[in-house]
Amino acid sequence: MPEPFKNFFNIPLIEKMGALLCNAYPAFDQDKFIALASADFENLELKQRSNQIRDALVATLPNTIDVSGPILIQTLGSQAPIDGGTTQEQDSGLSGFAIMPMADFVAQVGLNNPTTSFDVLEELTKRFSAEFAVRPFIIANQEGAMRQFAKWAKSKNAHVRRLASEGCRPLLPWGIRLQAFVQDPTPVLNILEKLKDDPEEYVRRSVANNLNDIAKNQPDLVAKIAKDWLKGATKNRERLVRHACRTLIKQGHQPTLEALGYQALDARFSDFEVQSDKVKLGEALVFQFVIENKSDKPQPIILDYAIHFMKANGTLAPKVFKLKTGTLKPHDVLKIKKTHMIKPITTRTFYPGSHKIEILANGKSLGSLPFILEI
Template sequence: MAEPLKNLLHPGLVKEMATHISRAAPDFDGGRFTGLATAGMDALELMQRADRIRQALAQTLPADYPAAADILRRALPAEGRPGLSGWALLPVNQFVSEYGLTHFDLSLALLKALTPHFTAEFGIRRFIHADEDRALAEISGWVTDPNHHVRRLASEGTRPRLPWAMRLPGLVRNPHPILPILVALLDDPEDYVRRSVANSLNDIAKDHPALVADFVERHIDDASPARRQLLRHASRTLLKRGNAKALANFGFAAARGIEATLAVSTPVVVFGDKLGFSIDVTNGDTAPQRLMIDYAIHHVKANGTLAPKVFKWKQLDLPAGARQTIIRDHAIRAITTRVYYPGTHRIEVLINGTISASADFDLRME
């Protein structure tokens, strides 16, 4: 069984934090900090543990925020010397976010300094929420930073719907202020940064589909393979929803004369096994067609209703009159992002965004 996520923050890590902070500030009470941070830790989940450590920092660092921020900055790794890094910086993000708003520029500079050693995407969001114009004016300058972690922070930290983090309602309503940041990073040399840009655009597409479809159309002509991959990933929600403009951006049109027959080879699936299915696709049109074939599984929820989740499957060019069979196995096993319930589930096949075939299967939790 996988290690629980909460154990990313553990007593040993807290002791390491105390060591690094004590090096930066010899009068820091590392023993008291460790005791406060680890009290009752076993019963806490990941973000609760981070908040407990954040509280311990507040109780043991100087009450003067600039002095505390200076200690934390000096406790970061430097010139081959170890320091605060990795998951130890999650509660530091929280500390800066909680206590640093009245020292806006100092706090943003600290978050920029720590992001190469973990990420500051969680910490900067309260600053964007508090004063969007002021925060984005600073963050926009990071798109040319020589450190790719800082450049990624410019796109990842401004995502309107960043998972695990506070939502940015202003940017959910109006994402236009962050579009120049995303444009500047479209051709970043680091895939790590480009994936962040794609994820931000995909966030925006959930609330403003036409905006993102138009954005992709403007930037796809003569695009490099890397940029094209970014724009395709940015369009994934739109493509799964069958957005006509998004489909057209990648050469897909509404399917014409397509016949699809779905067969489920495992009508009863025991949890932990695989759902097996296949589809026969025939192009009954007089012209070849480019097809994007996905499938959606409608999972049973706790209240007995069904909730769909779309999965990517296959892209193919099917000549006029041609027929092709495609086979797939889909694992039904424990994952951290879904709770499975027994009962009748449904599978649907989508061709160019349109439901073309469906069937049911039963899941047993044995």
């Protein structure tokens, strides 16, 4: 059985943090820090452990970032590899997950001194990521924070450039929601524009994820950006745009699909059938169909299928799954057979009754068939 994720925070790490902090700041109460940080540790999950370590830092370090910031920096180990992992247990200094509570400490005690705090976070993010800790600074002073992000976007360090994008994602998972950027992402777009051709895939992937966040509330805006960015685009930028548009592609958002070169298909859809019109939970839905390119020209195609699951109120809600992306050659005939297991999962409650399978090509429905799910 794999090690629980929460065990990235453990007692040896706390003891190592305590020893390094004491070396950097002889007045540091190492015993108090270890006692506070490790209290009832086994019963805490990952974020709870991180927060408890942060609180122990607040209780034992000077409460001004001008003093505590340099102390934290003295404890740091080597920089993390670019997109190649974060934990470096053999490092004599601190890196990896140890940085998370340290960055949160900076956000808690340094909010009234962003200049020094940003300097400290810049060093911390090179060893893990300060993407969560920078968000309170955006909320407190958006204009000032985004000026700093613009500077980070020009950094020679890829970790810092990535922070400029990742830190201002409107809907960063597990991060504070940046509602102002949900409503108006213009300040974020100014940062992404600077980073869209970054030499590191690590940074470009963050740009794509940021745009994907924006797309969830501003789909037409992202479709326009995709169209603009694809003009004269390199292969790297093309991959970025496609990844940024993944949610809109699955939703069949027509302006986005058109920006990516996917038009309505000139094709014949036939022989669509399900192997059985009754499927038991835990078994497979098997379906098949044929698509024939009726054109003398090749046609780009994104082929998906949607299963319309019954909800508690008896209505159906679609969940889209990928089938195939490619190009139909002139008069090509594509025969598809797919097996989809419908098995219990923790993120969905299944209800018995009439469901539906639908085939989608370039965002357009080609046809649907009903089936009964038996529980």
